[in-house]
Amino acid sequence: xxxxxxxxxxxxxxxxxxxxxxxxxxxxxxxxxxxxxxxxxxxxxxxxxxxxxxxxxxxxxxxxxxxxxxxxxxxxxxxxxxxxxxxxxxxxxxxxxxxxxxxxxxxxxxxxxxxxxxxxxxxxxxxxxxxxxxxxxxxxxxxxxxxxxxxxxxxxxxxxxxxxxxxxxxxxxxxxxxxxxxxxxxxxxxxxxxxxxxxxxxxxxxxxxxxxxxxxxxxxxxxxxxxxxxxxxxxxxxxxxxxxxxxxxxxxxxxxxxxxxxxxxxxxxxxxxxxxxx
Amino acid sequence: xxxxxxxxxxxxxxxxxxxxxxxxxxxxxxxxxxxxxxxxxxxxxxxxxxxxxxxxxxxxxxxxxxxxxxxxxxxxxxxxxxxxxxxxxxxxxxxxxxxxxxxxxxxxxxxxxxxxxxxxxxxxxxxxxxxxxxxxxxxxxxxxxxxxxxxxxxxxxxxxxxxxxxxxxxxxxxxxxxxxxxxxxxxxxxxxxxxxxxxxxxxxxxxxxxxxxxxxxxxxxxxxxxxxxxxxxxxxxxxxxxxxxxxxxxxxxxxxxxxxxxxxxxxxxxxxxxxxxxxxxxxxxxxxxxxxxxxxxxxxxxxxxxxxxxxxxxxxxxxxxxxxxxxxxxxxxxxxxxxxxxxxxxxxxxxxxxxxxxxxxxxxxxxxxxxxxxxxxxxxxxxxxxxxxxxxxxxxxxxxxxxxxxxxxxxxxxxxxxxxxxxxxxxxxxxxxxxxxxxxxxxxxxxxxxxxxxxxxxxxxxx
Numbered sequence: 001x002x003x004x005x006x007x008x009x010x011x012x013x014x015x016x017x018x019x020x021x022x023x024x025x026x027x028x029x030x031x032x033x034x035x036x037x038x039x040x041x042x043x044x045x046x047x048x049x050x051x052x053x054x055x056x057x058x059x060x061x062x063x064x065x066x067x068x069x070x071x072x073x074x075x076x077x078x079x080x081x082x083x084x085x086x087x088x089x090x091x092x093x094x095x096x097x098x099x100x101x102x103x104x105x106x107x108x109x110x111x112x113x114x115x116x117x118x119x120x121x122x123x124x125x126x127x128x129x130x131x132x133x134x135x136x137x138x139x140x141x142x143x144x145x146x147x148x149x150x151x152x153x154x155x156x157x158x159x160x161x162x163x164x165x166x167x168x169x170x171x172x173x174x175x176x177x178x179x180x181x182x183x184x185x186x187x188x189x190x191x192x193x194x195x196x197x198x199x200x201x202x203x204x205x206x207x208x209x210x211x212x213x214x215x216x217x218x219x220x221x222x223x224x225x226x227x228x229x230x231x232x233x234x235x236x237x238x239x240x241x242x243x244x245x246x247x248x249x250x251x252x253x254x255x256x257x258x259x260x261x262x263x264x265x266x267x268x269x270x271x272x273x274x275x276x277x278x
Numbered sequence: 279x280x281x282x283x284x285x286x287x288x289x290x291x292x293x294x295x296x297x298x299x300x301x302x303x304x305x306x307x308x309x310x311x312x313x314x315x316x317x318x319x320x321x322x323x324x325x326x327x328x329x330x331x332x333x334x335x336x337x338x339x340x341x342x343x344x345x346x347x348x349x350x351x352x353x354x355x356x357x358x359x360x361x362x363x364x365x366x367x368x369x370x371x372x373x374x375x376x377x378x379x380x381x382x383x384x385x386x387x388x389x390x391x392x393x394x395x396x397x398x399x400x401x402x403x404x405x406x407x408x409x410x411x412x413x414x415x416x417x418x419x420x421x422x423x424x425x426x427x428x429x430x431x432x433x434x435x436x437x438x439x440x441x442x443x444x445x446x447x448x449x450x451x452x453x454x455x456x457x458x459x460x461x462x463x464x465x466x467x468x469x470x471x472x473x474x475x476x477x478x479x480x481x482x483x484x485x486x487x488x489x490x491x492x493x494x495x496x497x498x499x500x501x502x503x504x505x506x507x508x509x510x511x512x513x514x515x516x517x518x519x520x521x522x523x524x525x526x527x528x529x530x531x532x533x534x535x536x537x538x539x540x541x542x543x544x545x546x547x548x549x550x551x552x553x554x555x556x557x558x559x560x561x562x563x564x565x566x567x568x569x570x571x572x573x574x575x576x577x578x579x580x581x582x583x584x585x586x587x588x589x590x591x592x593x594x595x596x597x598x599x600x601x602x603x604x605x606x607x608x609x610x611x612x613x614x615x616x617x618x619x620x621x622x623x624x625x626x627x628x629x630x631x632x633x634x635x636x637x638x639x640x641x642x643x644x645x646x647x648x649x650x651x652x653x654x655x656x657x658x659x660x661x662x663x664x665x666x667x668x669x670x671x672x673x674x675x676x677x678x679x680x681x682x683x684x685x686x687x688x689x690x691x692x693x694x695x696x697x698x699x700x701x702x703x704x705x706x707x708x709x710x711x712x713x714x715x716x717x718x719x720x721x722x723x724x725x726x727x728x729x730x731x732x733x734x735x736x737x738x739x740x741x
Contacts, residue, residue, distance in 0.1 A: 079629060084543075107631045115629035121622035124645050133640070134630040184626070191630060 030055040030195060030225040031076060036090035038071050038080065045071050047249045048090070053242075058217060058226045060240035060257065062233060064272065067246040069229045073197050076227065077113040078106050094195065111138050114188030118200040120180030122172030122187070127164050130172040130183055131155060134191035150190055158186035159216050178209020182216060189220075196220070198228040202235065214239050233273055237261055245269045283336055283408055290415040291329045297419060298324025301426045315433035323432040324422040326439050328415045335411040343403030351396035354388050462719065465712035478706040479507040484713065486510060490676035490687075492696060492707045507710055509717065511678040515593070515686035519672060520661040522597025522682055523604055527657060530601070531608025532650065538609070539616040540638055551613070558606035562666040569599035569671035581683060591673035594682040600667050604657040611656065615649025616642055648732045655729035659722040665690040689718045 029052035038046035046068040053059050061069035071080070078099060080086040092099050099109050111134070122130050131151045134140075141147035151168075155161040160182045164175070172183055181201055188196055198217070202210040217226060217239045230236050236243050237257060244254040245264070253266045264270050302320035306313045313320075351373045352360045359365050369392065375381045376393035377400070385393065426432070470481055479487065487508020534554065538547050574595035581588030588594075619642050627637040643650070673685030674695060696711040 077629060079625065082625070082628060107633055109631075110629055111631035115625075117622060117625060117629075119622060121620070121626040123623060123626065123641050133627070133632075137630070137632050137636050137640070187626075187630065 028055045029053060030094060031227070032093045032096075033072075033075075034091045036072070036075060036088065036092060038068070038075060039087045039089075040083070041085040045249055046075075049251045051244060051251055051254050053225060053227060055225055056222060057241040058221045058228060058239050059242045059244065060236035061227065061229045061244050061246060062231075062236050062272075063246035063252075065231075068249045069244075069246045070199055072246070072251075073199055073227060073229050076195065076197055077110050077115055079115065081106060111191050112193050113195040113197060114191065114193035116181070116184050116188055116196065116198045116201045119204045120177055120184050122175070122180050122183050124171060124173050126169045127155075127172050127175070127183060128168040131186050131190050134187060138191055140191065154186040154190040155183075157189050157220070158182045159212065159219070160186055176209070178205050178212055181205060181209070181213055185213070185216060185220075193224070195225045195227065198226065200229055200231060203231060210235075233261070245272060247272070283411065286408070286412055286415075287329065287332050287336075290332065290412070290419070291325050294328040294415075294419050294422070295321045295325040298322070298422060298426065301423060302432075305426055305428055312428050314429050314431050315436075319432040319436050320426050320430070322436045324419065324426070326436065327418045327422055331414040331418055332411045335414055336407060339403075339407035339410065343400060343407060346403055347396045347399040350399040351392040354392040354395065459719070462712055462716050465709055466716040469706065469709035469713045472709075475704070475706050475709065477505050478709075483507065484509050488678055490692065492692075492710050505706075507706075507713075509714070511676040512687060512689045512692055512714070513717075514678055514680070515672070515676070516662055516688040516690070518593050518680060518682065518686055519597045519600060519668060519688060520658055522594060523600035523661045524654065524658060526598055526601025527604045527608050528654065531605045531653075531657070532612055534605070535609045535612035535616060536638060536643075539613050540634065540642070551610075554606050554609055557602065558610070560603075562603060562664060563670075565599050565603050566666040566668075566670035569595050569667050573599055574671055577683075586683060588683045589673065589685040591671060591685045592683050593672060593686045596668050596672035597682065599671060600661050600664055603664065603667065604661055607657040607660060608653050611653035612646070612650050615646040615653070618649070619645045648735055652729040652732045655725050655732070659725040659729075662725070663690065663718065663722055665694055669694055689714050693718075 031051075031053040033049050033051045036046060036049040037044065049068075049072055061073060063069050074080045075088055075092060076094075076099075080088060088100065094109075094113065097104070123133065125133070128151055131154050132141075132147055135147060135150050141150055152161065155164065160179060163179060164170075164183075172180065175183060181204075185196075185201075201217075202213050205213065214235065217228065220226060221239075221241070228236075228239065240257045242255065243257045243260040245252045245260060245266075245268075247268050252268050253260065253264060255265075260269060261273055264273065299317045299321035301324070302313060302315075302317040303310070306317075310317070315323075348370055351370060352366055355366075355369065359369065369389070372381060372385070372389055373393045373396045376385055376389065377397045468475065469478060470484070472478070484507050487506060488510050489506040489508040490511045491506045534550075538551055538554075542550060570591070574591060577592060577595050577598075578588045578590055623641050623645060624637055627641045632640070668688045668691050672688060672691060674687050674691065675685045676687045676692070677684055679686060693711045693714050696707060696714075
């Protein structure tokens with residue numbers, strides 16, 4: 001009886017994990033990568049990456065240039081598909097759904113996984129049209145009023161509403177760098193994604209704009225699974241709850257941010273955060 | 279004296295280059311880094327110093343000598359002959375042919391003496407110029423020996439010379455343009471306002487007249503052929519054919535540009551793009567007879583099959599082939615501007631879940647629109663100015679019609695028709711060509727100006 005009970009719990013746990021994987025920290029996992037390899041032509045850019053990324057909160061990818069962190073990030077919304085020589089093996093699931101399944105529509109994947117780029121890239125359209133772009137192509141708004149509500153809500157969430165509410169018809173490219181980046185975040189939020197990928201979102205911004213974007217990321221972490229690639233370890237420490245360290249195409253270690261920065265278990269991580277490598 | 283002079287010029291310049299370099303190296307005395315300018319600048323400086331005075335002496339001296347020879351020849355004749363440009367011209371031609379040994383018939387003693395003086399002056403003067411130029415070159419070379427020193431700023435002088443040469447080239451190009459515009463404008467002015475010209479129209483009847491018939495009756499028995507210089511039928515013809523051409527080339531050019539820029543693999547692109555550009559290299563005269571001999575009969579046959587009355591020279595045939603001619607302009611320029619849209623725009627759109635065609639329609643084309651519009655403008659101004667295709671395929675009849683199956687004529691065709699063959703340059707008919715040319719120039723200028731303005735706006739887009 002006793003053994004059976006134990007077995008039952010184990011089975012239940014396995015069953016539960018199959019439905020909702022759990023990260024090492026015990027949080028429900030959103031994005032799960034198993035044995036992910038990426039090749040650019042002959043170059044083996046990413047080697048056997050395994051990671052569970054929790055459903056809510058900010059996960060930071062850190063590591064020296066060329067370590068594969070951006071490559072891995074771009075695997076999660078399959079942006080690497082646009083590079084013809086790029087080949088991805090292994091398995092990445094979001095909510096247990098294999099995103100490299102041939103039957104999966106990449107358009108729908110990208111609607112669920114938003115992305116913010118290194119350099120702000122607003123379209124040369126009005127601020128309104130920039131934010132309305134995603135809802136329009138996915139048919140999220142039934143009417144003009146709906147659309148206006150989505151745009152307003154997205155701009156408010158991105159902390160940009162008060163700055164632009166009187167000039168929604170001005171060009172998005174006319175905003176300052178920091179405003180442009182927050183506009184890009186609003187544009188990503190507007191399609192109501194679960195996951196937001198950020199590829200060094202502050203590297204083209206001045207310190208004040210960076211602070212604003214970081215505050216925004218912190219505000220958003222309750223509602224989204226945010227993955228941020230950053231060069232700045234201070235930024236990773238400020239905004240993230242979990243941190244993953246990449247080195248030469250491998251994921252060296254992943255864990256709570258405080259632990260990675262105070263007591264890393266791998267000497268390579270230790271060397272990087274103390275500034276001896278990278 | 280021309281060939282020996284240029285041989286001497288080349289030789290002395292070459293020597294000066296070598297000498298300048300050696301001299302610079304020798305004054306540096308092994309410490310080349312001490313020289314203000316590299317030895318090559320000293321070499322260039324010396325070469326320029328020899329080349330410029332030699333060329334200047336030749337360019338000024340040669341016409342001077344020939345003028346002196348002419349006066350020497352004419353000195354044999356009395357002043358009344360010298361004052362008459364027609365007779366002195368005849369004498370000078372004879373004198374020149376005698377000195378070349380090509381004179382047929384017996385020369386009068388006066389003429390023979392004139393030819394002798396002419397040849398003597400020419401020979402002496404030619405030698406003088408030649409020797410003077412060489413002397414100047416050698417003097418410059420000698421002077422450079424004193425000038426080249428370690429601190430001498432040869433580089434600055436060479437730079438200034440480069441500036442002068444480049445500036446002079448720009449001035450020549452600009453002056454040529456201005457000269458052409460003024461000459462056309464002047465003849466146009468004569469066409470409208472010269473009181474000695476008979477049968478000229480007023481500006482109003484030219485710009486708004488609905489009938490074009492520059493062929494005035496030559497003789498009384500030809501009946502009442504009235505001359506008319508109404509410009510409207512030509513303009514309508516030009517615009518009709520251009521419109522047809524753009525209807526053909528616009529979609530074909532733009533869509534092939536989109537295909538090449540966004541869908542084609544690099545391999546396909548590397549093959550397809552040069553082929554499209556070959557189309558731009560086909561001479562328009564070839565396209566013209568293609569239009570007249572292949573396309574026009576085809577359209578006529580097709581039209582008859584549908585019971586339509588098609589002229590054997592139709593606006594449609596000319597327009598279709600002209601459209602083919604301008605496809606490469608539109609496709610190549612549009613391809614460039616679509617490619618110039620930053621990759622980050624595409625990434626941004628794809629990352630929001632847009633498909634390729636959505637990205638093209640909603641992001642790339644709006645972003646590239648100013649560039650695409652200017653590509654269209656340039657193609658239109660090409661089409662309006664095109665002559666060979668319309669000469670062969672569109673016809674001469676100045677019909678005022680919008681029916682593409684009729685024969686029409688264009689501004690360019692009429693200019694060509696008026697000026698081909700023997701013409702008196704004082705008739706209203708001939709000067710009408712200048713007026714047409716001026717209007718044509720004005721129209722294309724406006725289009726180019728608009729295109730340039732749009733391009734300029736486009737450049738500011740992403741900064």
